[in-house]
Amino acid sequence: MGYVHEGNAADHNLTRDLVGPGGHVLVIFADVRPDRHNAEPSWKNSIADAYARDLVPVIRMAPPWGDRRMRNQGESPTSYLALGQAYRDIVADLPLRDGWPLYVAVHNEPNLCYEWACDQGVGWLYEDQLAGEYAAMLRDVADALHALGDPRIKVTNGALAPGGVTGCECGTDNWQGGTTALTYLQKMKNAVPDVFDRIDVFSTHSYPAQGDGWGFFCAYADAMPGLTFFEKELQAIGKPNMGVLVTETGWTIEHEANHWSREQVAEFTVQAYQNVWETHPSIVGVTPFILRDAAWDKFAWVQAS
Numbered sequence: 001m002g003y004v005h006e007g008n009a010a011d012h013n014l015t016r017d018l019v020g021p022g023g024h025v026l027v028i029f030a031d032v033r034p035d036r037h038n039a040e041p042s043w044k045n046s047i048a049d050a051y052a053r054d055l056v057p058v059i060r061m062a063p064p065w066g067d068r069r070m071r072n073q074g075e076s077p078t079s080y081l082a083l084g085q086a087y088r089d090i091v092a093d094l095p096l097r098d099g100w101p102l103y104v105a106v107h108n109e110p111n112l113c114y115e116w117a118c119d120q121g122v123g124w125l126y127e128d129q130l131a132g133e134y135a136a137m138l139r140d141v142a143d144a145l146h147a148l149g150d151p152r153i154k155v156t157n158g159a160l161a162p163g164g165v166t167g168c169e170c171g172t173d174n175w176q177g178g179t180t181a182l183t184y185l186q187k188m189k190n191a192v193p194d195v196f197d198r199i200d201v202f203s204t205h206s207y208p209a210q211g212d213g214w215g216f217f218c219a220y221a222d223a224m225p226g227l228t229f230f231e232k233e234l235q236a237i238g239k240p241n242m243g244v245l246v247t248e249t250g251w252t253i254e255h256e257a258n259h260w261s262r263e264q265v266a267e268f269t270v271q272a273y274q275n276v277w278e279t280h281p282s283i284v285g286v287t288p289f290i291l292r293d294a295a296w297d298k299f300a301w302v303q304a305s
Helices: 009-019 041-052 081-092 127-146 181-191 229-237 262-277 294-299
Strands: 024-029 056-061 102-106 124-126 153-157 167-169 202-204 209-211 214-216 244-246 283-286
Touching (some): 024 041
Parallel strands (some): 056 102
Antiparallel strands (some): 209 214
């Protein structure tokens, strides 16, 4: 189950009841920056509380809320050594559980302009450069985390949006679309050829959809292209047998022409578990979006109040 924050004991109680022991829970640790070298007490509590309920934590590391200028956190847009050290120190400060993994996702949906923001005056950044910069970040952070030498710590990429951008005009809301995550992944490899050798598992946002990057939140009967989009992503990175974390997926009760009852969403979700998420040999875990949040209530499994 996925959260939009760090999570707490009450959230983990609800998640345990929904997914059972051994289920995965995605939490977000915001305010990760190069000069940070410790975990917040609330972050430590969340990880300890998740393990205490036999949940497997997946941490989405994030910059401070309201500032997604990730390229500004590097020594340059293609070097992130200090940020990697910050990731390493934060993770080393967390209470791990013997014999249980801790998954660390490096950022989120960097193939979208608002997740890889840039300063006004830079001009346009295009997909080759965007993908190359994130590949450098993933390389440096993954190397720093693996240097801890703890086999429980598993590094994963920030999952991509299935539909991506080909260009972003810095400091504005202007962007160019018309592509998918598949081209971005290939351009990551072009920039850093061994970047996907540095991760332990691949993260995906394989939402139900009629096609690659379009037709989202359709009925389950039409949703297999989106639910299995990760297979094409694995082919794009040259690792068809790599394990997969589906860190966002699921249905909303309302999107464009699609309107579903909560009961229909539950039925679709059961079918997805039975026919894809629990049976596909590559899938390690699934964290549907979202447990509860007032701003995202149409996706939520529990009332925000």
